[in-house]
Amino acid sequence: MDGTARTLVILAHPALEQARIHPPLAAAAEATPGVAVRDLYETYPDFAVDAPAEQADLAGYDHLVLQFPFYWYAAPALLKEWLDVVLTHGFAYGDKGERLRCKTLGCAVSTGGGALARQTEGLTAKDVGLLLRPLELTARLCGMRWAEPFIVRDADLTDQAALKRAAAAYSDWLGGLGR
Amino acid sequence: MSASLLAQILVYLAAAALAAPLAKRAGLGSILGYLIAGVLIGPFVLGLAGDVEDVGHAAEFGVVILLFIIGLEMQPALLWRMKGAIFGVGLAQVAITGVLLTLAGLALGLEPRTAGVAGFILALSSTALVLQLLEERGLRRGTVGASAFGTLLFQDLAVIPLLAVLPLLGDGHGAEAGGHAASLLAHQPGWIQALGGLGAVAAVVAAGLFLTPPVFRIIARAELREAFTAFALLIVVGAALLMQAVGLSAALGAFLAGVVLSESEFRRELETDIEPFRGLLMGVFFIAVGAGVNLPLVASQPAVIFGLTAGLMALKFAGAFAAAKLFRLPTRDAATSAVALAQGGEFVFVLLTAAIAAALIDGALAGTLTAVVALSMAATPLLLSAWQRLSRPRVETQAPEDNAFEHEAPDAIVAGYGRFGQVVTRLLMAHGLKVSTLDVSVEQIALLKRFGRRTYYGDAARPDLLRAAGAAQARILVIAIDDKEKALQIVETAREMFPNLEVLARAFDRRHAYELLAKGAHVIERETFEGGLAMGAEALKALGWRAYRAERAARLFRRYDERMFEELRELWDDDERFVVAARESSPRMEDLLRADLQLQTHAHVLGADDDSDRRPL
Structure with a gap:
């Protein structure tokens, strides 16, 4: 992890080894100056998220990014677990709970892919906004600044060149979080 | 032990120790080194070799051991798959080459009977030389190896009828043919000899299946390494002697014993224990062949001897090539195999003796042929090198040869197949990974066998056994044994000898875990930690905690x-x-x-x- 990193990407993908979009996105994030990536499923295969360690770690960053694919219109289970045990009372909200105040919360999500995408004809940007609403409310409760989400649609990424463009766009988006 | 015997051992060991490395350094390969060393210490140069014939006989035991080891690598199912190579290519090679050489003999003015006998005797190639050579060049396990080996095996079988037929072809008074096959049944009618042969084969198979396993177990339990080696050699010698007693070839008996034991869980240990004897004796064998070359004879008529050698090799190449092509081998493989087989074999010496006894060939011709065969043996490594260099550009574009002999390389080796190692192995195998397992407990191996699971007997602290288990190809080594000291030793050996392996070790306790890491283990797991932890969670639940908490x-x-x-x-x-x-x-x-x-x-x-x-x- 880069000691001078200002941005922490929490990557939650239970099957990264089979994924097409998220590995190049994660690699682009790694390569972006000032960005550190934490692979949640690799760090906590037993779902035992280390709350004190995570909380201590968060203090060092200005921007927090949650990167994940939609699983049943929501974040994968381990990311929810992470939110449940790390954003606790007294740390993230409530009495004296202002440790995340003024930090940025951003989401980088992918939509569509497979049968679901064909049946629903994909999700519009507005749909994604609705699905991210719980996270937006979480950010508000914690006094965090909500960033415009970074969205990639599986159907748009038909070839390597498109993937490369998406990765570059992600890197730019990460770099622009502070501004 | 007499001083002269010791002196002779000294000469041979010195020749072996110096010649092979020097020749290899010079790019000639070890076999040629042994042959040259043999010529040098032979009666016509330094005269140090002593009784070459005796040494040759002793060294033929190296060939016997070689066949035993090859047998060990050849499960019956594999052998069955090779039947085409043995009875197809092999038979064709002997027939075609024999006829070609007979015609050549006739053209050179030999009388028909002599030409036929000499032709078929010279059709045989040198099992010892060819197998050693293919091994050295890394050719033994591919198409070339399979076809050459099949041919050699058939030739070994063919020696038997040849030896039987020679006296019949003679003038009748040559019944006592050849000192090699000192058969007890030599004077019996043919059907008794045949029965005897079948009986001996059955005896070797039965002994291998029913007699050896309990003995191995007793020895393994006693943990006497040298007793294990002694018993292994005993099996080889026993099988060889038994076969010889009924007039079959000793090498064939050893091969049969090897095949029978190839299914045994002691296979790897056997192979590793006996291997050094093979290497050494084969070296001595080639030295003896070199020492047997009659230099004055070669010097007196060089044109004739070299001409005959060249002719012999050309015809043998043609015969073997034609046989291989007949069975649709790729041209390059057929040619490589034919080059390797283009020399006279060690059985030539035996058969010539028998032929002289039957008055089919006179001494002068036999002397010439012996020199020619020895020269052809010396020329083979050189020719094979030249041929390999010539055909190389295409070799590199070829797909890797399919492995006729080789077992699939394992992904993982698990040392210690007890309660711990079994869990590891089952998890890996359940996901389709190939696992090679080793254990030193005979009881454990026997128990697992009843559950249909295979493991090999062997001490993983020995680098040679690790190699036999596939350490050079595997990606990880899991040390799952419960012997603290030995586990440390294995980590050290594995890290030193097989840097490709990631080493995962079972630790007895925290301190042992630190020691394992210090020796270079990549991953450790304390053996009782997870179990204790799980029990702790159960205890909390029993005290009323909800399961998730x-x-x-x-x-x-x-x-x-x-x-x-x-x-x-x-x-x-x-x-x-x-x-x-x-x-x-x-x-x-x-x-x-x-x-x-x-x-x-x-x-x-x-x-x-x-x-x-x-x-x-």
């Missing part, structure tokens, strides 16, 4: 303990400081665990506006 408590405990394990790593060899630090860390751990509870994890966020109610809803 108990489970989570156990996971956190594991995390903190692992962290502490890392922190104390620097101190493990300083007993005093280690104990102090460990005692200090214990209450720290309790604090951390309690702190996790106080964090109100999983407190529901909906009531967040109301700070007073922070209990989960």
Whole structure:
């Protein structure tokens, strides 16, 4: 992890080894100056998220990014677990709970892919906004600044060149979080 | 032991120790080195070799051991798959080459009977030389190896009828043919000889299947390495002698014994124990062949001898090539195999003796042929090198040869197939990974066999056995044995000899875990930690905790303990400081665990506006 990193990407993908979009996105994030990536499923295969360690770690960053694919219109289970045990009372909200105040919360999500995408004809940007609403409310409760989400649609990424463009766009988006 | 015997051993060992490395350095290969060393110490140069014929006989035992080892690698099913190579290519090679050489003999003015006998005797190639050569060049396990080996095996079989037929072809008074096959049944009618042969084969198979396993187990239990080696050699000698007694070839008997034992769980240990004898004796064998070359004869008529050698090799090449092509081998493989087979074999010497006894060939011709065969043996390694260099450009574009002999390379080796190793192995195999397992407990192997699981007997601390288990190709080595010292030893050996392996080791306790890491283990697992932890979680549940909370408590405990394990790593060899630090860390751990509870994890966020109610809803 880069000691001078200002941005922490929490990557939650239970099957990264089979994924097409998220590995190049994660690699682009790694390569972006000032960005550190934490692979949640690799760090906590037993779902035992280390709350004190995570909380201590968060203090060092200005921007927090949650990167994940939609699983049943929501974040994968381990990311929810992470939110449940790390954003606790007294740390993230409530009495004296202002440790995340003024930090940025951003989401980088992918939509569509497979049968679901064909049946629903994909999700519009507005749909994604609705699905991210719980996270937006979480950010508000914690006094965090909500960033415009970074969205990639599986159907748009038909070839390597498109993937490369998406990765570059992600890197730019990460770099622009502070501004 | 007499001084002269010791002196002779000294000469041969010195020749073997010096010649092979020097020749290899010069790019000639070890066989040529042995042959040259043999010529040098032979009667016509330095005259140090002593009784070459005796040494040759002793060294033929090397060929016998070689066949035994090849047998060990050849499960019956594999052998069955090779029947085409043996009875197809092999038969064709002997027939075609024999006829070609007979015609050549006739053209050179030999009388028909002599030409036929000499032709078929010279059709045989040198099992010892060819197999050693193919091994040295890494050709033994591909298409070339399979076809050449099949041919050689058929030739070994063909020696038997040839030896039987020679006296019949003679003038009748040559019944006592050849000292080699000192058959007890030589004077019996043919059908008794045949019955005897079948009986001997059955005896070797039965002994291999029913007699050897209990003996191996007794020896393994006694943990006497040298007794194991002695018994292994005993099997080889026993099988060889038995076959010889009924007029079959000793090498064939050893091969049969090897095939029978190839299914045994002791196979790897056998192979490793006996291998050094083979190497050494084969070396001595080639030295003896070199020493047997009649230099004055070659010098007196060089044109004739060299001409005959060239002719012999050309015809043998043509015969073997035609046979291989007949069975649709790729041209390049057929040619490589034919080059390798283009020399006279060690059985030529035996058969010539028999032919002289039957008055089919006179001494002068036999002397010439012996020199020619020895020269052709010396020329083969050189020709094969030249041919390989010539055909190389295409070799590199070829797909890797399919392995007719080789077992699939394992992904993982598990050393120690007890309660611990079995869990590891089953998990890996359940996911389609190839695992090679080793264990030293005979009881354990026997028990597992009843459950249909295979493991090999062997001590994983020996690098040669690790190699036999596939350490050079595998990706990981799991050390799952319960012997602390031996585990450390294996880690050290594996890291030194097989840097490709990632080493995962079972640790007895914390201290042992540190020692394993210090020796270079990549991953350690304390053997009782997970079990104790699981029991702790069960205990919490029994005390009324809900399952998820108990489970989570156990996971956190594991995390903190692992962290502490890392922190104390620097101190493990300083007993005093280690104990102090460990005692200090214990209450720290309790604090951390309690702190996790106080964090109100999983407190529901909906009531967040109301700070007073922070209990989960």
